Amino acid sequence: MTIMDGTEQDPFTEHRRLLFATAYRMLGSVADAEDIVQDAWLAWHKEDRTEVRHPKAYLVRTVTNLALNRLTSAQATRVSYVGPWLPEPLLTTPDVADAGETAEDVSFALLVVLETLTPVERAVFVLREAFGFSHGEIAGFLERPEPTVRQIARRAREHVQARHTRFDTDKARREQVTARFMSACAGGDLNAVMELLAPEVTAWSDGGGKVTAAIRPLHGAGSVARWLLGVMAKPEMATATVATAVVNGELAILCLMGGAPIGALTFDIDDSGLLCNLRFQVNPDKLGGLTN
Numbered sequence: 001m002t003i004m005d006g007t008e009q010d011p012f013t014e015h016r017r018l019l020f021a022t023a024y025r026m027l028g029s030v031a032d033a034e035d036i037v038q039d040a041w042l043a044w045h046k047e048d049r050t051e052v053r054h055p056k057a058y059l060v061r062t063v064t065n066l067a068l069n070r071l072t073s074a075q076a077t078r079v080s081y082v083g084p085w086l087p088e089p090l091l092t093t094p095d096v097a098d099a100g101e102t103a104e105d106v107s108f109a110l111l112v113v114l115e116t117l118t119p120v121e122r123a124v125f126v127l128r129e130a131f132g133f134s135h136g137e138i139a140g141f142l143e144r145p146e147p148t149v150r151q152i153a154r155r156a157r158e159h160v161q162a163r164h165t166r167f168d169t170d171k172a173r174r175e176q177v178t179a180r181f182m183s184a185c186a187g188g189d190l191n192a193v194m195e196l197l198a199p200e201v202t203a204w205s206d207g208g209g210k211v212t213a214a215i216r217p218l219h220g221a222g223s224v225a226r227w228l229l230g231v232m233a234k235p236e237m238a239t240a241t242v243a244t245a246v247v248n249g250e251l252a253i254l255c256l257m258g259g260a261p262i263g264a265l266t267f268d269i270d271d272s273g274l275l276c277n278l279r280f281q282v283n284p285d286k287l288g289g290l291t292n
Contacts, residue, residue, distance in 0.1 A: 061140070092248060
């Protein structure tokens, strides 16, 4: 039983950040995560709280199942999505970038890999690996036997480990490489840009059919550099500016028009100090998380 004496913080308010973080990692969408949290709030305030013995567990279970339903329908609609689908970027505070495990949990690269899991695998992975819930607790959230949850957790972890390469670039080096890359792009020097890209670099661009973007991944330093400089040379980009920001726990590059974000570039830096795995999010419907 939950009894509040008027001085205690409402459990929903207390756990709101956890609830949003859970929904965002499951869905890769800021807007959808906010909708899920709002739906959970409505469910919480309709609930007879005298029957809720463990508010945190109740709220996480509610958000998890709402997100599972949303994710299942979302994956079906993404079949007809125009071009590559990328998650929504989210501004995070600098201290997140300094906390290695926390930054990794919300990294853009990891969110991309999580898209390859089934909805249930993703839910189990997020609850177990990002938030440390026990297999028994997750079994309760999902109303599945604990041995089944253990199997799903192992399968999801192995899947992610096989597809997610971690690049351990320290903060100072990432800042230096990012500054050099921005300078090379601003100068329009093709060779200078290519020298900062890994030979096997791949670039994905998510415009969602709303704005111009490459509808297929680009491979190779030459192709990626020429495409990037071509975009920057367009007349409509003459008044655009670029700036750095901490996005999903790592230093990234924002493109701004009149102070408002029109795109975000997240990327990995390999052991040689070269950029690889460039991810351009330019779909205007997916930039809300850059203005909070």
